[in-house]
Amino acid sequence: VAASTAPEWAAEIIAVGSEMLTPIRYDTNSLFLTAHLNALGIEVVGKRIVGDDRERLADAITHALSAAQLVILTGGLGPTEDDVTRDAVCLALRITQHAHAGVLAAIEARFARLGRKMAPNNRRQAMVPEGAEIFENPNGTAPGLWIEKDGKVIVLLPGPPQEMRPMVEVSLLPRLRQILPPMFLATRRFRVARMPESELDALIAPVYTKYSNPATTVLAKAGDIEVQLRARASTREAAESLCDEVARPIEELLGNRIYSRNGDPLETAVGHLLRDRGETVAVAESCTGGLLGMRLTETPGSSAWFRGGYIVYHDDLKRQLIGEFHASPVSEEVAQRLAAAARERAGATWGVSITGWAGPDGEQPGLTWIGVAGADGVTAQRFQFFGERDRDRTLAAQTALDLLRLRLL
Amino acid sequence: VAASTAPEWAAEIIAVGSEMLTPIRYDTNSLFLTAHLNALGIEVVGKRIVGDDRERLADAITHALSAAQLVILTGGLGPTEDDVTRDAVCLALRITQHAHAGVLAAIEARFARLGRKMAPNNRRQAMVPEGAEIFENPNGTAPGLWIEKDGKVIVLLPGPPQEMRPMVEVSLLPRLRQILPPMFLATRRFRVARMPESELDALIAPVYTKYSNPATTVLAKAGDIEVQLRARASTREAAESLCDEVARPIEELLGNRIYSRNGDPLETAVGHLLRDRGETVAVAESCTGGLLGMRLTETPGSSAWFRGGYIVYHDDLKRQLIGEFHASPVSEEVAQRLAAAARERAGATWGVSITGWAGPDGEQPGLTWIGVAGADGVTAQRFQFFGERDRDRTLAAQTALDLLRLRLL
Numbered sequence: 001v002a003a004s005t006a007p008e009w010a011a012e013i014i015a016v017g018s019e020m021l022t023p024i025r026y027d028t029n030s031l032f033l034t035a036h037l038n039a040l041g042i043e044v045v046g047k048r049i050v051g052d053d054r055e056r057l058a059d060a061i062t063h064a065l066s067a068a069q070l071v072i073l074t075g076g077l078g079p080t081e082d083d084v085t086r087d088a089v090c091l092a093l094r095i096t097q098h099a100h101a102g103v104l105a106a107i108e109a110r111f112a113r114l115g116r117k118m119a120p121n122n123r124r125q126a127m128v129p130e131g132a133e134i135f136e137n138p139n140g141t142a143p144g145l146w147i148e149k150d151g152k153v154i155v156l157l158p159g160p161p162q163e164m165r166p167m168v169e170v171s172l173l174p175r176l177r178q179i180l181p182p183m184f185l186a187t188r189r190f191r192v193a194r195m196p197e198s199e200l201d202a203l204i205a206p207v208y209t210k211y212s213n214p215a216t217t218v219l220a221k222a223g224d225i226e227v228q229l230r231a232r233a234s235t236r237e238a239a240e241s242l243c244d245e246v247a248r249p250i251e252e253l254l255g256n257r258i259y260s261r262n263g264d265p266l267e268t269a270v271g272h273l274l275r276d277r278g279e280t281v282a283v284a285e286s287c288t289g290g291l292l293g294m295r296l297t298e299t300p301g302s303s304a305w306f307r308g309g310y311i312v313y314h315d316d317l318k319r320q321l322i323g324e325f326h327a328s329p330v331s332e333e334v335a336q337r338l339a340a341a342a343r344e345r346a347g348a349t350w351g352v353s354i355t356g357w358a359g360p361d362g363e364q365p366g367l368t369w370i371g372v373a374g375a376d377g378v379t380a381q382r383f384q385f386f387g388e389r390d391r392d393r394t395l396a397a398q399t400a401l402d403l404l405r406l407r408l409l
Numbered sequence: 410v411a412a413s414t415a416p417e418w419a420a421e422i423i424a425v426g427s428e429m430l431t432p433i434r435y436d437t438n439s440l441f442l443t444a445h446l447n448a449l450g451i452e453v454v455g456k457r458i459v460g461d462d463r464e465r466l467a468d469a470i471t472h473a474l475s476a477a478q479l480v481i482l483t484g485g486l487g488p489t490e491d492d493v494t495r496d497a498v499c500l501a502l503r504i505t506q507h508a509h510a511g512v513l514a515a516i517e518a519r520f521a522r523l524g525r526k527m528a529p530n531n532r533r534q535a536m537v538p539e540g541a542e543i544f545e546n547p548n549g550t551a552p553g554l555w556i557e558k559d560g561k562v563i564v565l566l567p568g569p570p571q572e573m574r575p576m577v578e579v580s581l582l583p584r585l586r587q588i589l590p591p592m593f594l595a596t597r598r599f600r601v602a603r604m605p606e607s608e609l610d611a612l613i614a615p616v617y618t619k620y621s622n623p624a625t626t627v628l629a630k631a632g633d634i635e636v637q638l639r640a641r642a643s644t645r646e647a648a649e650s651l652c653d654e655v656a657r658p659i660e661e662l663l664g665n666r667i668y669s670r671n672g673d674p675l676e677t678a679v680g681h682l683l684r685d686r687g688e689t690v691a692v693a694e695s696c697t698g699g700l701l702g703m704r705l706t707e708t709p710g711s712s713a714w715f716r717g718g719y720i721v722y723h724d725d726l727k728r729q730l731i732g733e734f735h736a737s738p739v740s741e742e743v744a745q746r747l748a749a750a751a752r753e754r755a756g757a758t759w760g761v762s763i764t765g766w767a768g769p770d771g772e773q774p775g776l777t778w779i780g781v782a783g784a785d786g787v788t789a790q791r792f793q794f795f796g797e798r799d800r801d802r803t804l805a806a807q808t809a810l811d812l813l814r815l816r817l818l
Contacts (some may be wrong), residue, residue: 020456021443021452021453021454021455021456022443022447022626023440023441023443023444023447024440024626024628026435026436026437026439026440027435028435030435031432031433031435032432034430034431034432035432038431038432043430044430045430045460045462045465046430046457046458046459046460046465046469047429047430047457047458048455048456048457048458049455049456049457050455051454051455053454056454056455056476059476060455063472067465067468217431217433219433283699283720285699285702287706288703288706289699289702289703289705289706289707289711289715290692290694290698290699290700290701290702290703290706290718290720291699291703292699293694293698293699293702293720293722294697294698294699294700294703294802296698297696297697297698297699297722297767298698298798298799300767300768300769300770300798301770302698302722303722303723306698306722306723307722307723307725307726308719308720308721308722308723308726309699309719309720309722310717310718310719310720311692311699311702311717311718311719311720312717313702313706313711313712313715313716313717313718314712314715314716314717314755316716316755316756317716317717317755320754345729346723346725346726347725358706358709359709360709361709361710389707389709390707393703
């Protein structure tokens with residue numbers, strides 16, 4: 001399948017707001033924008049954050065326009081003196097702005113609807129640079145603005161994500177499509193548990209590195225990897241076909257290590273397997289302290305498959321559940337007996353147990369036994385994690401879910 | 410106390426790497442850098458992200474130098490052709506670079522120590538621009554670089570946080586202190602549970618808005634607020650005194666709603682109260698599915714105060730713990746009986762229960778009863794949360810911890 005992709009447009013994104021120049025806030029709007037721009041074939045070649053400073057912002061806009069056909073600004077459209085984006089754009093483009101009767105009426109109507117009095121400041125938000133098109137903002141007062149000048153496009157969007165995101169989807173993307181060649185995006189998502197990233201990449205890189213379209217991204221966090229494919233083409237069919245060409249061999253290579261093909265997390269995949277079989281699960285957790293139960297109940301509807309369980313942190317509570325034991329609390333025997341007892345006591349189809357030495361203390365930090373009990377018997381496996389408390393607990397819960405999943409397949 | 414702060418320097422931070430122009434990665438190095446620069450009295454006036462493109466990056470450096478005395482670049486110091494930061498800096502500053510024997514020897518020694526063969530590419534990392542000072546990198550191959558030109562300072566740091574962060578602390582900050590007036594930072598952190606941000610702010614804003622030094626930041630997430638004060642002065646005593654002037658009235662206003670004065674999370678504060686009294690706790694959780702137990706075991710050493718508990722998700726498991734009940738499973742009676750039974754069955758000083766309708770299904774999404782049982786009796790309180798599953802579960806666990814804390818005071 002040889003479907004050519006359209007030549008890429010270059011975009012710069014400028015997030016406006018002094019709060020994003022502090023140590024605690026960062027710009028997330030640009031990630032959302034980038035995903036949507038990429039889908040249209042627009043490449044983001046630079047991002048910047050500028051404070052609430054008219055001259056610095058005007059300078060940044062001028063500089064960005066020298067490098068990109070499309071410059072998108074988010075934020076700084078509020079009613080206060082601190083909100084300088086409209087002024088800075090007019091300064092950079094050497095254009096004027098005027099109060100816009102329609103925008104002013106919309107702002108006044110919004111305040112009336114909310115039963116609040118409009119402050120005089122809000123009139124600032126009705127200022128519209130000459131020649132600008134207006135994007136309505138059903139979720140706030142400041143409209144978005146689209147300005148074309150000297151073959152470039154400058155877009156102003158409100159900063160609050162709950163205003164910016166709908167405006168992008170409802171107004172910006174359709175407007176961009178009017179001036180861009182047709183472009184369709186097809187995506188695939190595969191999620192895999194418990195494979196080291198390097199091992200997974202060594203397996204599938206020989207497939208995906210042969211292609212730049214679809215673009216492949218491998219995202220890894222503790223015990224969990226997501227492989228994303230994104231193909232672009234001028235028809236939907238061509239884009240889907242490009243994705244399939246890479247997705248099929250990847251699916252073959254990964255086999256049943258893939259737990260999700262739609263982005264669902266592991267607990268949801270396990271829950272759906274249980275639900276489809278009309279089965280239930282109960283847990284007995286020591287070092288994870290409730291994390292496994294918490295994950296199994298993150299998905300709405302989990303009461304259909306999750307019975308509950310036992311947090312057997314202190315050995316006294318282990319004994320209450322399984323009776324006396326002479327082996328180590330972190331042992332095959334105890335893991336098996338905990339899984340079997342959780343299953344039986346809670347009246348579940350399956351019992352899953354986790355017992356380990358959570359770091360940094362304990363006899364052997366990171367050593368963990370995980371048990372799975374079903375009608376066909378009980379098994380337990382030994383894992384040596386890293387001796388890092390948070391990471392080990394995350395890995396233990398993830399591993400327990402995946403061992404149950406494999407038993408359910 | 411009138412301690413003047415030194416005039417602020419202006420800095421720009423440039424993060425280099427095409428991966429940070431995708432929809433999935435963002436720059437976090439700049440947050441770390443900003444915190445440390447602010448502490449020295451340096452203001453960050455702009456941040457940008459540039460891809461692995463030599464000309465675009467050189468242009469960004471030139472532009473940043475026009476706006477700031479200090480420009481810090483992170484990333485792009487690796488061994489491959491994609492790593493263009495050194496080249497771009499030389500292009501922007503119109504200086505040359507040369508292989509540096511000392512750096513090359515250090516890189517070779519690192520490979521020898523790791524028992525690996527050095528690839529020819531790594532020789533690129535020994536290139537040093539003329540006049541540059543070298544920051545050693547004990548955690549990687551690329552050294553950091555400090556270049557002074559025309560009264561400006563340009564700093565190049567490696568991108569991986571585990572290399573960048575120690576280099577900032579060990580090399581960059583001491584070097585900056587050499588050229589800056591003396592500056593000391595004093596900080597205070599107060600954490601408060603279960604207060605709406607607007608209510609807390611209405612209470613303390615009349616105090617802190619009178620001061621720009623210390624700067625006050627209020628950080629809110631679900632059911633948890635942190636108030637940070639940061640004062641700068643030319644002596645340590647003056648900085649501490651500035652902090653105290655604002656911290657004392659804030660402490661008085663918030664009283665025992667403050668659960669932590671050192672940044673510790675609520676579960677740790679509760680754990681320390683229990684440990685100091687030689688007491689223990691057990692839990693019975695329904696809608697939170699193990700989240701409360703998970704939080705109580707996040708802190709190392711929790712085995713000293715946490716016994717374990719019961720995940721009574723299905724009503725059958727509630728009955729196993731407390732016997733038959735005819736009230737609603739989400740009721741005062743059931744919450745009280747669950748807390749008392751958890752305490753008694755697990756042999757703990759305290760029992761805490763959570764039972765609620767987790768959204769989006771259930772009779773009354775968000776309705777939650779939380780019980781606390783101790784030697785002096787059992788109480789339960791009713792909460793109507795938002796009917797949003799994740800948020801409600803977080804709030805329920807947070808509230809349960811805070812109710813226990815108040816009983817322990």
